[in-house]
Amino acid sequence: RRIAVLASGRGSNLAALLAAFPAGDPRAEIALVISNREDALALDRAREAGLEAVYIPWPRGGRAAFEAAARELLEARGIDLLLLAGFMRLLSGEFVAPWRGRILNIHPSLLPLYPGLEAQRQALEAGATQTGCTVHFVDAGLDSGDPVLRKTVPILQGDTPEAVAARLLPAEHEAYPQAVRMVLAGLAFPVPTEEEGQAEFG
Ligand code: GRF
16 A cells, blocks of 8 residues: 655654655555655655655645645555654645545644643643653544554653653654554544444444
8 A cells, every 4th residue: 555644844753654664565655755844854764765755835824735736646646545744734624534544643642632732841731640642543623533542651750841752752653653554454443423334334
């Protein structure tokens, strides 16, 4: 199966995914990386790995243009599974709907706790003694789709958001490929809507 990754930044999760699903692997391969930032390290990593890496601008108010270009490219490349990895924009319900069950994100908290920005800081400020990461299906909300997999890490006395983020990152790098394997194997799927439930079982 062919996988595309959407990333806005550093791309350490992309690197973990690339190690697990290298280009050319007929079972599951990362075939395309898209970024809304021209200077994203993720694009450099993808190019170094010999992958197609495409910058699609997301100007202020330009979501529709980004989504139209991305949709076209994903179709042209025959992408089956779409992974958000540090993608810092919210996709529309219209864009996401056809990908239902085939689009994932990773978030640095134990969702539904602490969605949105600065999740590690939110956990610290709430006085949490542990946090973690969640791989979840993407819907039109902010970090709100059905979860696939979580991993926890402790929060220690004197931790800063940066320290928590650093402790969490290796857990993210394990969790994301594991969750992708579960989805590819059909072992994880979004909770069926009433309509879907009737179609499958009714
Ligand atoms: C990760 O913490 C991820 O959970 C969050 O953004 C960060 C991306 O890091 N969504 P990287 O770009 O994968 O290194």
